Amino acid sequence: MNTLTSSAHLVNVDIELEAAVLGVVLQTPGKAADLLRYIQKPTIFYHSLHQHIYEAIADLYAQGNDCDLMAVRQWLKSHGHDTTNLFNIISQNIFFDLAPKCLILFELAVKRYLGQYGERITRMASDPTTDALQLLERVDGDIDNIMGSIQSMKRPSVNDHLKVFLNGLDGKAKNNGPFTGLSTGIRTLDEQTNGLKPGCLYILAAGTGVGKTAIAGHIVKHQILEVGNAVGFCTLEMKGSEILSRFVAAETGYSNYELDRGKGIDPYKINDAVTRLSDKPLYIWDKPIELIQLEYQASEWKRRYGIKLLVIDYLQLVKHSMVKNRYERVSEISLTFKEMAQELDIAVLALAQLNRDHDKREGWKKRPKLSDLRESGQIEQDSDGVMMLFRPHKFGLNYADSSIIITPQTLEIHIPKWRNGMPTDEDYPLLAYYDAPTNRVGSVPFPDVPF
Template sequence: MADSTYSAKKTGKRPYTSKKEQAPLTDNYGHLQPQATDFEQAVLGALLIEKDAYYQVSEILRPESFYDARHRIIYEAIRRLYLEERPVDILTVTEQLRSTNKLEEVGGPFYITQLSGMVASSAHIEYHARVIAQKATARELITYTSGIQTKAFDATQDIDELMQEAEGKLFELSQTNLKKDYTQIDPVIKEAYEMLQKAAARTDGMSGIASGFTALDKITSGWQNSDLVILAARPAMGKTAFALSMAKNIAVDQQIPTAMFSLEMSNVQLVNRMIVNVCEIKGETLKSGQLKPFEWSQLDHRIKQLVGAPLYVDDTPSLSVFELRTKARRLVREHGVKILMIDYLQLMNASGMNFGSRQEEVSTISRSLKGLAKELNIPILALSQLNRGVESREGSDKRPQLSDLRESGAIEQDADMVLFIHRPEYYKIYQDEAGHDLRGKAEIIIAKHRNGAVGNVLLTFRGEYARFQNPEEEAGLDDAKGNPFAEGGTGNDGGFNNGNILSSNFSGGQEFMPPELNNNFPPLSSGDPFAPMENNNEPPF
């Protein structure tokens, strides 16, 4: 009866069995079903003899985890007694089963007594419970994949729908098995202290991954491991440009492995934007191929920054949370990726799972992203759309609010940090109340920060290059004066520290740029790739 892996009492009696009530031992093909009935008996026996044993297995086992139908019924009776805070022993369980007319179905009082005599203690009950749970998951996989196999033979079956259905079920099963135990605080204190020491040793004051935007990093101390960061904005605000600018700062300048999942653009479109960003050649010029000699030189010189950079891009359309998790695990395992970016959340799906509304699906997606960030212990930055409430807001202040997050309030709840992009120029606001020039300015609004302060950060937005940067990096490279490649150029690389925009003399980044330096930033209607177009799905070059 009992396996040698646990200590069971030898009763000398054959356990009660009823062929009528037993689940089939094999499937239709004669394969033995995954099962561990001896472990099931050991767990039930331990629950009958020790009153606190249930709390060790309650988060691991469900009634359906048991293979033997009798054991499912008995476990449900024990669970009911615990929920009602009643004693659990042979007599109370027997009485509970009798009250529900299930006693004879499980073999009567004799079998309950037998179970209690099969183990001496609950010493190994948690291990036994995990074995039972694993066997149950294996049976679920067999059952479901058998159904998928049958459907796959059906010539009328839509294969895409079938794959989504299978994917959804696998994701559901994997989520069920993602259980993490509690931890005594001492090792956590040690880990936290070591992180504090590492942060103190860094000269830049960062405890996480620096975004490359000085003023933003001063507030956040960098993107923190296990955090879900939501970057939200209305269309045409420059969400993708911000993500690409940050990817350049992290992967190219800091050489930190970074992954970007683009659900909206192809890999080629994404890389073209990155080339525009890094090489500072206008998108329409790059698209046409009509580059001037100095632009070819500039391209040749600067594109080398991208070669060999630890930046991984994936343009899978309609990416599901299950696919993302699988790919993210592989990227972390094989390439040591330290941060994920997703463009953008609302284009993802939770395929194969049924939802009453799109809001429920988005809630599942955001919750899954937070779970993934915790599992991989890396920050995840997810771009998100805002609803039209911003546009309909009365007055000239169109700054986004948390209530503007599109399709789900769960995004706000799941996120550790919520940032908004606001560009007054988009709304034809070119000066603030104090008369400062707002052309080419972008306000990054930190609306939620679970572990720190909120606030606003001012960055420079160079629309012609799809680029966000610190105000102190301001210098035009598209004219002869600041471009070392242009005819008559000064040889000074435009204040970019010989191609590296992360110069060491940053001073904060929140001051407004003097109006005389704004000549390179025309109004929105002139040359802004994020301005409204007849077809919003077309790339800006």
């Protein structure tokens, strides 16, 4: 009898199923993302070899490498693990729906854990020095963590969805704050949209040099500094240090140029801004990234740090080597972003580039519209809200109402789509303040800018 593939003598263990789940991934490396989404700890597997194989897959995946049999074998050997029985795993029965199988393994692991946990609690309860109330609080917290993990893997029923709806409705009724979603730090935008809601995908689109990254950065900075929420930021155009340099510029009023030169600046002012930004819950990825790698990174940020918002700058720069056709690639990325928002229960804000068609139009017709989004069909369909930026001063335009003066800082925010909200009229966008040299953003009138 092969002890690797038999678990008849064990309680709450199914080694055959463990091997089969891993065998699917080793023979179909594209399934690695599913495995890591459903199982997030190696100890879900009972057998030590299976734990090491899971660690190999997770490590290879995080680095953007292949997770096939030979790559895993090489990883195991380089980490000093035995590979004798590795090839037995791929001889297991193959299936393609990992979710229910992973849930079975998870529930078996929970039962094993509860058995050990019960013994530990019994010992603690028998200790006369143990504080009973503290022990109860610990048990309550541990059980909540276990239930949260189980619920994230199970497919909710109608009653579960109704409960979420009613709880949300009750929370909104009791909410004394002005917005039910994540605030952007731009008052006019928040009043129009009610904020960015968890489970939703939002698109922030504009042409080159209009201010997409600055607006996204302002939202991120507002969330980590003023609200205190954890944020994940995937920046594919700039390094993380450049993003933070822009944050410092906005905090101090120094221009990007002045900070780049590093001359004539007040070090105490810089130190104050750096101190204010230090140790804030912002997690940055600033390297080229594959779609499946981004999924895993977002899941890790959510699991470890509880991020409320994920920002991707920008959508068309995310790689997807499995799809070569540009339209299909962007469509797949857009759909995955939406699914990611729903599964992780976070707001996802994806920046997007416009095509060149709007540049060919004249006058106020240069204002962006949904059809200007590159590969717009699927993006428009997947998104819950679309914000589009326009700077009329760049084109020498003036409003018919002479009381509204256009300056280099005038920024229009068009909202052609907002699910469960109010889109803007094409001729009546929201107005915001954006100073490109210092990256400062705010509502109009000018005094509302958070200097």
